[in-house]
Amino acid sequence: MTAPATRRDAPDSLRLDLLDKTAIVALAVALGFAFLTPPEATQGNVARLFYVHLPTILVAYASFAVTLVAVVAYLATKRLAWDQLAGAAAEVGVVFTGFTIVVGMIWAKPTWGVYWTWSARLTLTAVMFFAYLGYLALRRAIEDPVLRARRSSVLGILLIGMVPIVHFSVIWWRDIHQGGTVLRPDEMQIDGILAAALVAGFVAWSLVGFALIRRGWRLARLEGDLEIALRSGDGPAAGDAVTAPLLDGPREGTS
Amino acid sequence: MTITPPVVELAGVTVRRGVSIVLRNVDLSIQPGEIVGLFGGNGAGKTTLLEVLATSLRPTSGNAAVLGTDLRGERRLEVRRRIGLIGHSPALYPELSLRENLVVACRLTGAPDDRIDDVLAIVGLGGVAGRRGRECSYGMQRRTEFARELLLAPELLLMDEPHSALDVAASGLVEHLAADVTARSGAAVLVSHDRERVEKISDRSVELVGGTIGGGGDGG
Amino acid sequence: MVATVADLSLIEQARVIAGRDLVRERRRGEVAWVIVPFGAIAMMLIPLGIGIDTPTLRRIGPGLFWVVVLLFGVLVTVRRTAADGPAERALLLRFGVDPVAELWGRTAAHVVLLLVFQVVVGLVTVVLYDVDVSRWPVVAILLPLIALGLALLGTITGGVAAATGGSNLVPFLVAPLAIPLLLAATESIDGSTTTRGILGWLLLIVLVDTILAVAGVLTARPLQEIT
Numbered sequence: 001m002t003a004p005a006t007r008r009d010a011p012d013s014l015r016l017d018l019l020d021k022t023a024i025v026a027l028a029v030a031l032g033f034a035f036l037t038p039p040e041a042t043q044g045n046v047a048r049l050f051y052v053h054l055p056t057i058l059v060a061y062a063s064f065a066v067t068l069v070a071v072v073a074y075l076a077t078k079r080l081a082w083d084q085l086a087g088a089a090a091e092v093g094v095v096f097t098g099f100t101i102v103v104g105m106i107w108a109k110p111t112w113g114v115y116w117t118w119s120a121r122l123t124l125t126a127v128m129f130f131a132y133l134g135y136l137a138l139r140r141a142i143e144d145p146v147l148r149a150r151r152s153s154v155l156g157i158l159l160i161g162m163v164p165i166v167h168f169s170v171i172w173w174r175d176i177h178q179g180g181t182v183l184r185p186d187e188m189q190i191d192g193i194l195a196a197a198l199v200a201g202f203v204a205w206s207l208v209g210f211a212l213i214r215r216g217w218r219l220a221r222l223e224g225d226l227e228i229a230l231r232s233g234d235g236p237a238a239g240d241a242v243t244a245p246l247l248d249g250p251r252e253g254t255s
Numbered sequence: 256m257t258i259t260p261p262v263v264e265l266a267g268v269t270v271r272r273g274v275s276i277v278l279r280n281v282d283l284s285i286q287p288g289e290i291v292g293l294f295g296g297n298g299a300g301k302t303t304l305l306e307v308l309a310t311s312l313r314p315t316s317g318n319a320a321v322l323g324t325d326l327r328g329e330r331r332l333e334v335r336r337r338i339g340l341i342g343h344s345p346a347l348y349p350e351l352s353l354r355e356n357l358v359v360a361c362r363l364t365g366a367p368d369d370r371i372d373d374v375l376a377i378v379g380l381g382g383v384a385g386r387r388g389r390e391c392s393y394g395m396q397r398r399t400e401f402a403r404e405l406l407l408a409p410e411l412l413l414m415d416e417p418h419s420a421l422d423v424a425a426s427g428l429v430e431h432l433a434a435d436v437t438a439r440s441g442a443a444v445l446v447s448h449d450r451e452r453v454e455k456i457s458d459r460s461v462e463l464v465g466g467t468i469g470g471g472g473d474g475g
Numbered sequence: 476m477v478a479t480v481a482d483l484s485l486i487e488q489a490r491v492i493a494g495r496d497l498v499r500e501r502r503r504g505e506v507a508w509v510i511v512p513f514g515a516i517a518m519m520l521i522p523l524g525i526g527i528d529t530p531t532l533r534r535i536g537p538g539l540f541w542v543v544v545l546l547f548g549v550l551v552t553v554r555r556t557a558a559d560g561p562a563e564r565a566l567l568l569r570f571g572v573d574p575v576a577e578l579w580g581r582t583a584a585h586v587v588l589l590l591v592f593q594v595v596v597g598l599v600t601v602v603l604y605d606v607d608v609s610r611w612p613v614v615a616i617l618l619p620l621i622a623l624g625l626a627l628l629g630t631i632t633g634g635v636a637a638a639t640g641g642s643n644l645v646p647f648l649v650a651p652l653a654i655p656l657l658l659a660a661t662e663s664i665d666g667s668t669t670t671r672g673i674l675g676w677l678l679l680i681v682l683v684d685t686i687l688a689v690a691g692v693l694t695a696r697p698l699q700e701i702t
Contacts, residue, residue, distance in 0.1 A: 105602060114529075114605045115601070115602040115603075115605065116602050116603050116605070118522060118527035123519075123523070126519055127519075130512060130515070130516045130519070133508075133512050134512070136508070137508040137509050137512070140504060140508055141505075141508075141509075143389075173523070241382030241383045242379055242380060242382065242383055242395060242398075243379040243380075243381070243382065244379050244424040244425070245377060245378050245379045245398070245424065245425055245427060245428050245431070246376060246377050246379070247377070247427050247428070247431045309568065309569075310568070311564075311568050332571055332573060333571065334571075335568060335569070335570075335571030336570065336571035338569075339569075340565065340568070340569045342562075342565050344561075344562065345562070346561075346562035346563075346565040346566045346569070347562070348495065348499060348566075350498070350499040350502040350503055350556065351495070351498065351499065351502075355498075359491065359495050360569075360570060362487075362491040363483070363488060363491050363492070363570040363571075363572055364483070364570050364571065365483045387502075
């Protein structure tokens with residue numbers, strides 16, 4: 001019996017490789033930098049969250065950009081690997097967006113006095129979170145890999161087309177209803193150690209995002225192979241484990 | 256004449272569905288140890304008769320008793336666990352593994368669950384016990400149902416098209432399961448279009464024509 | 476050897492059914508991936524529709540939360556893994572499951588999933604609407620009581636609708652019947668309601684739950700007859 005090529009990768013997949021280790025070290029360094037920065041004048045220590053908040057949302061955007069490219073590549077080539085990449089990148093994008101929102105809320109409460117404001121940027125981030133969560137839910141709901149790839153790439157294209165429209169509509173809506181200005185992170189002065197902390201944050205979170213997408217992609221490929229093996233009813237992976245019934249005791253097989 | 260009460264005793268059973276009469280004045284008596292083949296064309300009432308025996312359908316009129324229990328009374332619920340049922344299409348929880356499906360069957364009926372691995376091995380599914388129901392082929396799901404009935408050890412076994420979806424190696428399971436039930440002084444009813452195959456393992460044939468029992472006659 | 480027909484208690488059967496439902500749902504993930512996010516996004520869309528005046532949102536937040544729980548939370552009871560298909564019926568028939576045990580098992584699973592829905596959507600409401608959370612002990616009592624009422628409504632109407640072959644009838648059947656639950660829930664966390672008033676509304680919910688439970692038990696067997 002020929003073992004599927006993927007089986008050789010499987011035991012390794014739990015082990016951390018060079019990229020994973022680099023990402024972890026970089027993350028530790030970046031967090032170290034964030035704590036080296038002096039407390040912000042008005043906000044105090046909570047402003048350190050900025051060095052997490054900004055890099056993670058940028059990684060989220062980058063992940064959604066990867067999804068976009070992968071969806072287009074899938075539609076052009078019809079190769080399942082591209083669809084699997086699109087799914088893996090969207091997962092990382094959703095996780096990072098959710099993480100950014102939570103970090104933002106923790107930051108906002110002591111700073112603004114509320115967890116949430118209906119600024120265009122915040123609203124959009126939440127919309128994007130839900131839109132891509134829907135994309136993932138759709139992927140999860142379709143079992144057949146090819147069908148899933150086709151259907152979800154249609155939704156992927158739709159998201160690509162609609163997100164900018166949503167973006168502008170929300171900005172327009174906020175322009176009409178603009179109240180008093182709120183304290184914005186970009187008013188903070190960035191120099192010296194602060195810039196270093198920010199750069200370290202970008203590098204570290206990018207590495208983490210990249211490592212996670214790579215892992216997710218590999219997992220999706222393995223799952224894809226497994227699904228195909230299970231689905232091909234009489235194929236070796238599905239049929240071999242089913243044996244002839246043991247009728248009238250274990251000695252007798254049935255011919 | 257038998258001293259032990261019959262497993263199935265139907266007298267003048269009539270079933271109406273809406274305006275149409277599906278079963279008309281059916282008399283049927285099945286003794287312990289009997290394997291009965293039930294035949295008939297489409298719409299002859301085979302499945303309806305099976306539903307009556309499975310206690311899911313109350314007869315409109317007539318007397319019906321299974322394992323000594325009147326099917327029109329409230330004690331129907333208790334007799335259900337003693338009636339095995341392998342329906343037309345496999346009934347498994349798709350999200351649960353084959354093994355888990357059997358565990359649920361044991362827990363809900365109070366049957367001991369220490370034989371699950373044995374019966375899975377008997378039906379040839381020992382190697383795929385952990386696979387989810389929805390990942391299994393029709394034939395594997397069917398085999399799981401046979402494993403379930405071996406486990407729950409019913410006294411009356413009802414099978415609707417039991418050979419469908421079973422491969423050559425597995426089709427011996429039908430006879431094995433029926434023999435398992437009759438060895439415990441139970442009885443089995445096999446509904447099938449595959450008359451030749453079923454007659455080989457049954458003691459008697461019953462033919463339904465237009466909702467009444469006709470033709471057929473007693474076999475060996 | 477005769478099959479062991481142990482005398483299973485109703486509670487044991489209900490417990491197995493609830494466990495089965497929760498495992499199936501955990502694996503399919505419809506509640507976690509579809510219904511809960513749908514409820515959360517509903518809470519987000521409403522301010523976009525009616526404007527984002529913070530004092531207004533703070534005032535209407537609790538009421539909107541209960542409306543969303545009622546309209547969207549009911550979807551929990553019609554999720555795919557709770558569907559009453561022919562195979563499902565055949566299995567419960569085969570196992571001789573007491574319809575009353577089935578009612579309680581299914582309802583218990585609904586309650587757990589509805590609580591998850593309520594907690595997540597509730598947190599979203601607190602965050603987005605900046606609502607007053609000083610009455611959280613009342614909310615903590617309300618959530619399970621409302622969940623039980625909705626779960627029972629969902630189970631019973633689901634059984635009724637199963638005869639029609641369509642579960643999308645359930646939210647429509649539930650909505651008007653859930654009005655007492657909605658009123659009681661909103662009123663008992665309204666800042667102007669007195670402690671005595673709260674107790675009155677809570678008692679109303681308990682009464683509704685009790686009536687539904689009795690109705691469920693009384694109709695469980697006849698409902699199984701239909702199919």
